Amino acid sequence: MTLRNRILVLAAAVLALAAVAVASILHASARADRRDQAQPGGPSVTEGRVTLTSPGSMVFRNMAWGPHRDELTTVPAANPSGPRTASGVKCLRFYAASGTGVCLQAVHGAVSDTYRALILDADLRTRAKYDVPGIPSRARVSPTGHYAAWTAFVGGDSYAGTNFSTRAAIVDVRTGRLTPSLEAYRVVKDGHDYRAADVNFWGVTFASDDRTFYATLATKGKTYLVRGDLRTRTVTTLHTNVECPSLSPDGTRIAYKKRVRGLPKDAPWHLYVLDLRTMRETALAESRSVDDQAVWKDSRTLVYALPGDYGADLYTVPADGTGRPRRISTAAVSPAYVGG
């Protein structure tokens, strides 16, 4: 084959492949238009005022298609499937308590996305901004509203790299003092100082004393529940096989996801509650695998997200192992019960 023919063959193939490539990009960008249209039968969403202090309401990220997709929205806690009021603030993950909110959002740059954490006041005005080093995963605010924490996945950079790590950050909202990674804390494991390059933290949850927190520590392929002390900057292991802990309002129990033997590798978790006084585990009535940091609606009820048609739906289940899971809201994630 002559050089000319070879170039012709190559040019023809490149043109054909370019057509396929362009078509796939156009197809994917047309999705933007579809998602800006509200779906028939979906929840009604209208623009309005959202505050983190209005009594008896639930604030969450609205995932329903339409102009207010991904915005923080609110519904009455008593009517979670009712009409939604949207705030105009877009977040990937969110949590709030005592008039302080934390919103993890993407910043679309010219060549790549970056992520940041916004500390919001009760009227969703930004009080502070922090860089988040990877894809946002969990967010929490202490019951006092004085501390906020978030977890991000920091991902592989080598060829087909599949090694991921997590980074958990805690900030004192009043002073702005940031601990970018809990890895800076001293780790006491089984009574001894512990150091390892592979230590990862995620899923921080705060007690109401502005000093104690709980989180997951992972090392050498095992996960641990740790109790942390913000003053001595120490974490101590308490229990194994605990991920994404969530402390009950009275501070006596931890709801968490437990890796259960025999489940598929990518959906291995069941919801459990651990009694911190007796260290007794109770399996909850949800039989599906849950990958979320559950939220305590009150001292008897948990709320969590499961994958749904438009991303995620919210479910509720009693915290004592009785009853049955019930869907309370579709196309919603990251709920926070605000206003007492």
Place this chain on the structure above:
Amino acid sequence: MYVADSRASTSTAAQASAEGTTRRVSAGRYRTAVAPTVLALGTVSLITDVSSEMVTAVLPLYLVAGLGLSPLGFGLLDGIYNGFSALVRLAGGHLADRGGGRHKWVAGLGYGISAACKPLLLLATSLTPIGLILAADRTGKGLRTAPRDALISLSSTPETRGRAFGVHRAMDTAGALLGPLVAFLILRATVDGYDAVFTVSFCVAVVGVLVLVLVLFVPGASPSPRVPATDTPSRPTIRAALGLLRGRDLRRITICALLLGLATVSDSFVYLLLQRRLGVPDRWFALLPLGTAAAFLLLAMPLGRLADRAGRWRVFLAGHAALLLAYALLLTSWHGPALPYAVLLLHGTFYAATDGVLMAAASDSVPEELRSSGLAVVQTGQAMARFACSLGFGAAWSMWGDRTALLASTVALALCATVSLTALRPREATA
């Protein structure tokens, strides 16, 4: 004049005359130009790296945001796969040598497998199939590496081999830098456009395979590297490939690569140390590998040329000296603003002075009919040594903390470099 170690193989005469032929062919075209096959392979690598790095760049986001999976624990697969990929590489090298130089076939198969994996990503939605697809993708990479490097070495003269590898590595790295950029532009133009990223990545990979086929397979193409006859004294059997290690030069090179590999801390640890010790802000963390790649890209060709002139061995060791200096900078208490740049520049220099240069140096000691197997042996030795080092480094970090672990590696690297410099120095084999 190129001098083959007479003990390196039983086919010295055949090899010497073969080298002469290669040289005459390219001398007849342009005395100083890089061989067309090298440029073609560089182009294929560039295109393929654009394709594969597009996927790598969006994979974490796709798993977490696109599929809602938790990517932790995914790394477990890495450890198991490291051992397997070493075997694949050796198998690729051996297959390429059998039947009288099937380098281009095995390389083509490797590129083809990787290309075929891209559309499969559109169908996989859970961790196990995605893990398998990535493993297949890397099998393709493992298969093609040694035959591709053999083709580069066979299509360039011994005096310009360092530069040929330098050109190839520079093009390869350019692709690796472009890939993530393309991927993010697509994500920017779309909503959740992971399917578009995978589709475009596939199209790009097919172009890469097509360039390879059009240049190496279609008759009448640029002078493809001459295929050595099968009935040469050293038949390309597995035993012959392992027997290469009896030759003094290749054994020395392999032992040096192993020793130095044992003290080469893996990239991710270097970036982690940079961040911890120098306080690189989080938002820059993802950009650190780009710094290394940029330095690698800019220096690969000049250092390859330098290796041709000053001696590959010297440049290879100097590259490790650059790495040693990078470790030393990480250990100092001086925390100037220029330090991260200096460390990344040294890290990139290390790659530019060692990656292709090692292949060029090893090519001198491997007869043509065993070129793929020989290069695969050296690459595998080095890769396994580095894997052992990252396990050891992780353990040392756990026991003693990051600073002491790095100090230990620095001492180990200095020791290994000294041993390589004195006891194991091969006869310099360049013109």
